[in-house]
Amino acid sequence: MINQLQERYQLSLLLLLGTIAVLGVFPFAVIRYLDGNLTASIIDMALVLGLIVLVAYAYYSKKIRLVGAILAIFINGGAVVIAIANGINSFLWVYPVFASTFILVKPIEAFCINVVAGISLVAMAEIFDIISMDSFIVTILILSISAFVYANHSLKQFRLLETLNTVDALTGAFNRRAMSTDMQAALSNSERNGIKQFLAILDLDYFKSVNDKYGHAVGDQVLKEFVKITTSHIRQYDRLYRFGGEEFVLLIPVVEEQQQTFIDNLRTVIKKNLKTPNGEEITVSFGVAPWIPGTTLDTWLQRADEALYQAKAKGRDCVVFNNE
Ligand SMILES: Nc1nc2c(ncn2[C@@H]2O[C@H](COP(=O)(O)OP(=O)(O)OP(=O)(O)O)[C@@H](O)[C@H]2O)c(=O)[nH]1
Numbered sequence: 001m002i003n004q005l006q007e008r009y010q011l012s013l014l015l016l017l018g019t020i021a022v023l024g025v026f027p028f029a030v031i032r033y034l035d036g037n038l039t040a041s042i043i044d045m046a047l048v049l050g051l052i053v054l055v056a057y058a059y060y061s062k063k064i065r066l067v068g069a070i071l072a073i074f075i076n077g078g079a080v081v082i083a084i085a086n087g088i089n090s091f092l093w094v095y096p097v098f099a100s101t102f103i104l105v106k107p108i109e110a111f112c113i114n115v116v117a118g119i120s121l122v123a124m125a126e127i128f129d130i131i132s133m134d135s136f137i138v139t140i141l142i143l144s145i146s147a148f149v150y151a152n153h154s155l156k157q158f159r160l161l162e163t164l165n166t167v168d169a170l171t172g173a174f175n176r177r178a179m180s181t182d183m184q185a186a187l188s189n190s191e192r193n194g195i196k197q198f199l200a201i202l203d204l205d206y207f208k209s210v211n212d213k214y215g216h217a218v219g220d221q222v223l224k225e226f227v228k229i230t231t232s233h234i235r236q237y238d239r240l241y242r243f244g245g246e247e248f249v250l251l252i253p254v255v256e257e258q259q260q261t262f263i264d265n266l267r268t269v270i271k272k273n274l275k276t277p278n279g280e281e282i283t284v285s286f287g288v289a290p291w292i293p294g295t296t297l298d299t300w301l302q303r304a305d306e307a308l309y310q311a312k313a314k315g316r317d318c319v320v321f322n323n324e
Pocket residue numbers: 170203204205206207208209211215216217218219220223244245246312316
């Protein structure tokens with residue numbers, strides 16, 4: 001979910017940048033051709049075509065990070081080449097190109113690309129008998145450092161926003177919004193590749209009595225502790241979501257042979273580690289629904305819920321699978 005949000009944002013920036021760059025560079029390719037400066041015109045046209053191809057590739061392949069990185073190197077390289085070939089007339093392009101690099105890649109990567117391009121210009125462009133090299137170095141450094149600070153700050157804000165959007169504030173588990181998005185992705189993945197996946201609903205047993213006996217604040221603490229224990233015992237690609245109240249959903253994307261043992265071990269680990277302030281065990285019931293062809297978001301949750309109902313009916317503290 002987090003990656004999807006970031007990718008969509010990144011793609012819209014790529015499209016915007018591509019459009020601005022094409023509209024900005026194309027007229028120069030024409031003007032330079034009409035002026036008889038064929039070399040500069042060809043470089044400009046190569047830049048325009050390269051931008052169109054790369055942005056279109058990003059749009060269709062969704063390989064946004066890869067294309068962003070290629071594009072960043074491509075436009076920085078292009079700005080250096082055009083400044084070397086065309087001298088002072090094309091030199092000012094360096095500034096918008098350096099700044100826009102921070103839209104395409106991570107701030108530290110953009111800064112490094114800018115530094116390499118800046119050094120190449122200082123080493124190769126024959127413009128420093130017309131303009132002061134010191135002024136160039138100072139102004140370009142001010143631009144890159146300011147853009148770095150701003151981009152870094154924006155990245156942190158963006159990550160905070162994503163966290164607020166996808167994480168349950170009390171427990172730190174993912175929230176229902178993230179769950180729906182991830183479940184849709186998991187369903188498409190299973191439909192496409194036939195990969196078996198498990199959806200488990202985990203429900204704390206007799207949680208009301210914990211609240212009644214120790215108070216709501218202790219109940220909250222137990223929920224947090226439950227999430228801490230569970231997330232430290234699941235694997236990297238397993239995801240825990242707060243479904244509501246004391247109900248959680250666990251999405252297990254890649255299933256190995258010993259999956260049933262894994263789920264039962266998890267139940268045992270929680271039982272061993274989750275305690276009331278008096279040291280009494282808090283147990284959890286599991287309703288598990290393996291993915292089967294034709295599963296939808298609603299039927300998957302419903303099958304897991306039916307299994308959970310049976311687990312509760314069987315006396316709680318157990319795992320029930322719904323294989324139908
Ligand atoms: N402390 C705390 N309690 C919550 C929160 N959300 C829901 N609850 C409580 O969770 C309890 C759920 O109670 P029940 O649905 O009766 O379930 P239970 O007592 O766990 O019983 P079984 O599920 O049948 O084993 C209620 O007392 C809710 O008030 C929360 O965010 N914090």
